[in-house]
Amino acid sequence: MIAKLGVEExxxxxxxxxxxxxDADTVRPDVTTLFTPDSHRLALNVDTTVVKGGRGVGKTFWFRSLLEDQLRAVAADEYRIDRLAHVTAHPGYGADNLPEHYPGSAELHDLVDRGIDPRHLWDAVLLTTLDVPELKNISSWGERVRWTREHPAERDRTIAETDRQAAADGTLRLVLFDALEHLHHNRRQADQLVRGILQLALELRLSTRNIRFKxxxxxxxxxxALSFPDASKLAANAASLKWSTTNLYGLLFHYLGNNKNSPVVERFRAxxxxxxxxxxxRHLPPPFLLGDEQQQTELFTAIAGPYMGANFRKGHTYTWLPNHLMDGAEQVSPRSFLSALTKAVEETIARYAAHEYAIHHEGIRRGVQAASATRVAEIKEDLPWVPVAIAPLTGQQVPIDESAVIHLWTESGLTETLRQQTEYRLEGKAPNGKVxxxxxxxxxxxxxxEELIELGVMRRRKDGRIDLPDVYRIAFSIGRKGGVPKVKS
Incomplete structure (x- = not known):
């Protein structure tokens, strides 16, 4: 399929x-990198309020893309969402420091420490977004919250008038929220802030037609955060940012075909x-490179060879890579997929430069090892108790009987350690600034x-035994007969 391109090219x-x-904070979306997997269409629907996703699946990418007029127009066109093309988008909260739109980190922490009601805070953010003149002339978010709390009638009237004006203009005001894990170092406080966002989002969903939160x-x-009346209405209509194997390879081919700085990109497309x-x-891959596994397999085989070794018994490269990056819910993040490929290319260039294919299968193995180490580092940041729970299993082989897991946890005194973790959350203690x-x-x-299974860190086999997917198992130093070896220090 790409025989006209040399291996080095x-x-x-x-x-x-x-x-x-x-890292989503360092890679900004643009028209060439914007990829529109078919599975994300529901997430971009303007009436989808909650979009769920773990690390590296595209939350920040879509948040920033929807804020950009050009990228939002591209998404509206390719997903055929007409209403998205008539949106005025605003940031309600994100990782960027935009104090004119929402409180910065220091001011937000000060507001929380002063006991500000989260509902009044997000009301102030909304009214600032809706251009209430009195708020535009106030620089302090504390004063904006106070004004909002003291003027409930103006608050309701502004929302109603904005909704009517948007209907007359044929537009929709969309307020976007991201990076909610950075709202506060105390998880209980962060949950309360998120709950305030969701409560206001639900109110707007029920009472207006042209003002929406995403x-x-x-x-x-x-x-x-879903512990308030009618919260189930948001949960029932939530979308998830999921990636199929064909989505992941479609993303790879999209990148290859849109590298405007490469002298061979036109020959690749040809x-x-x-x-x-x-x-x-912007160049769109042909449909068969987006949704046809056989055609994708042929192209990736031309890039990385057919097998993860001498023959098919070692595994096929096309399926081996995503299979060893899946979590327990059989999901692969594009960040893990692309970082594994980046490492695979680097290893090939450094160690297997004379190889007949552009990517060596040992490079792919090392790429998976590196992606595993990164994924475990991420979950240590997001959910510090998870590696504490997995630590007693170090050196074991999976799959493993549930009774053996419980025995190892009992022997290690895991309950007391986990209670200490929980106490930090409830009491707001943050040693070294870490929640x-x-x-x-x-x-x-x-x-x-069961909770670890829900998180995708574990999975249960049909025979009842407990397994760990490779993307976690490798870096946690847990073995599997014939599996990818753990990362060596």
């Missing part, structure tokens, strides 16, 4: 097309006919296993 195309940094949120944070030039800057969180049931091990 293809290797260079790969190394220059894959993003250097996989909240990008981790599933564990959503679970902690070697795979069917590319659509949407604009001078501590705990599981729902630190002393009920069967429920603890």
């Amino acid at each position: 293809l290797r260079t195309l790969l190394s220059t097309s894959l993003p250097d940094a996989q 909240v990008f949120i981790r599933p564990d944070m959503l679970d902690g 070697a795979v006919p069917g590319w659509i030039e949407a604009t001078s800057e 501590r969180t705990g599981p729902r049931y630190p002393d009920r091990y069967p429920e603890l296993i």
Whole structure:
């Protein structure tokens, strides 16, 4: 399929097309990198309020894309969402420091410490977004919250008038929220702030037709905030940012075909006919490279060879890579997928430069090891109690009987350790500035296993034994006969 490209040319195309940094805070979306997987259409529907997703699945990418007029127009066109093309988008909260739109980190912490009601805070953010003159002339968010609290009639009237004006103009006001894990270092306070956002989002959903919130949120944070009347109405209509195997490879080929700085990108597109030039800057892969596993397999085989070794018994490269990056819910984040490929290319260039394919299968193995280490580092930040729970299993082999897991936890005194984690969350203690969180049931091990399964860290086999997916198992130093070896220090 790409025989006209030499191995070195293809290797260079790969190394220059894959993003250097996989951190959403450093990689900004643009018209060439905007990829629209079919599974994300529901998430971009303007009436979808809650969009769930773990680390690296695209929450911040879509948050920032929807704030950009050009990127939002591209998404509206390619997803065929007409209403999205008539949106005025505003940031309600995010990782960027935008004190004119929402309180910055220091001011937000001060407001929380002063006991500000989260509902009044987000009311102030909303009214500022809706251009209430009195608020535009106030620089302090504390004073904006006070004014909002003291003028409830003006608040209701502004929302109603904005809704009517938007209907007359044929537009929709969309307020976007992201990076909610950064709201406060104390998880209980963060949950209360998120709950305030969701309560206001539900009110607008029920009382207006043309003002909407869209909240990008981790599933564990959503679970902690849905404790108010009618919250189920938001949960029932939530969307998840999921990626199929064909989505992941479609993203890879999209990157390869949109590398405007590569001298061989035009030859790559010519070697795979069917590319659509949407604009001078944007080329869309042919449909068969987005949704046909056989065609994708043929192209990736030309890039990385057919097998993860000498023959098919070692595994097929196309399926091996995503299969070993899946969590327990059989989901792969594009960040893990692309970072594994980036590492695979780097390893090939450094150690297997004479290989007949652009990517060596040992490079793919090392890429998976690196992605595993990154994923475990992320979950240590998000849910510090998880590695504490997995630590007693270090050196074991999976799959493992549930009774053996419970025995190891009992022998290690895990309950007391996890209770300490939970106490930090409830009391707001933050040693070294780090928040501590705990599981729902630190002393009920069967429920603890189920919680880890919900998080995708564990999974249960049909015979009842407990397994860990490779994306966690490798970096946690847990073995599997014939599996990918753990990361060596």
